Amino acid sequence: MTKHHITFLVIFCGLLTFSCEKKEKNSDNLMIVNGSIDGLRKGTLYLQKIQDTVLVNIDSIQINGIPNFEFRTPIETAEVFYLYLDKEDGDSLNDRILFFGEKGAIQIKTLLNTFESSAKIIGSKNQELLQEFNSFNRKFNDQNLDLMKKFYESKIEGNPKLTDSLQQKMDNLLKRRYLYTINFAAQNTNENIAPYLALTHVYNANISLLDSIAIKMTEKVSNSKYGKEFLTFLERRRDQEN
Numbered sequence: 001m002t003k004h005h006i007t008f009l010v011i012f013c014g015l016l017t018f019s020c021e022k023k024e025k026n027s028d029n030l031m032i033v034n035g036s037i038d039g040l041r042k043g044t045l046y047l048q049k050i051q052d053t054v055l056v057n058i059d060s061i062q063i064n065g066i067p068n069f070e071f072r073t074p075i076e077t078a079e080v081f082y083l084y085l086d087k088e089d090g091d092s093l094n095d096r097i098l099f100f101g102e103k104g105a106i107q108i109k110t111l112l113n114t115f116e117s118s119a120k121i122i123g124s125k126n127q128e129l130l131q132e133f134n135s136f137n138r139k140f141n142d143q144n145l146d147l148m149k150k151f152y153e154s155k156i157e158g159n160p161k162l163t164d165s166l167q168q169k170m171d172n173l174l175k176r177r178y179l180y181t182i183n184f185a186a187q188n189t190n191e192n193i194a195p196y197l198a199l200t201h202v203y204n205a206n207i208s209l210l211d212s213i214a215i216k217m218t219e220k221v222s223n224s225k226y227g228k229e230f231l232t233f234l235e236r237r238r239d240q241e242n
Contacts, residue, residue, distance in 0.1 A: 032105045034070040037063070037085070039112030047071045048082040048096075055082070067112075077224035078102035078126045078192040085115055100126035100193065129193045133184055140177045144170065178202050182209045189216040195230035207237050 081101040095115035106123035
């Protein structure tokens with residue numbers, strides 16, 4: 001083998017190594033979403049997320065016979081994504097699953113007829129926390145609906161004393177809901193769920209309560225998509241209130 005050939009091989013191997021290292025490095029920032037939709041035979045599945053307050057399609061896949069899917073997309077920090085199903089059957093009630101995406105593999109399995117409610121999602125710590133939060137939040141919703149029903153019935157019946165009592169109960173429930181959300185976020189400030197909940201559920205809470213979340217966020221969370229948005233939002237709130 002000539003000296004020229006040896007030099008060429010060294011350069012080639014170096015480029016190949018660099019390419020592999022780059023590919024491996026980039027793969028660390030990938031989110032891989034795979035799963036299945038039992039009962040689906042034909043349709044289009046979209047991976048979506050919010051960009052500049054607009055819901056946009058990131059990727060899509062045609063389902064034709066086999067109800068399995070896989071999406072691969074680069075991701076910097078954990079954030080909320082959506083799976084949107086267009087069943088292509090003339091039914092306007094197409095469905096959307098909200099899930100907290102992050103780097104690595106995430107598995108989503110669900111059923112066609114109960115697309116959103118049957119979704120089983122594993123592989124995301126933030127998703128686990130979101131599901132825990134949603135479980136408690138549904139209880140608050142159920143209690144509030146029950147109180148509202150009684151509230152309007154009391155108004156129709158012309159019972160002002162009962163109406164005032166129910167209004168006070170609804171106000172107290174709202175306060176408990178806010179405090180629960182603030183506390184839940186403050187206990188999970190090492191995950192992106194904390195600024196996300198602050199921005200989406202208690203953004204109009206007392207600024208001192210929001211600060212109790214911000215000051216506990218880890219550096220990693222503070223530098224995440226929602227962390228930056230939350231801290232910017234807090235600064236604007238302070239400017240408006242001063």
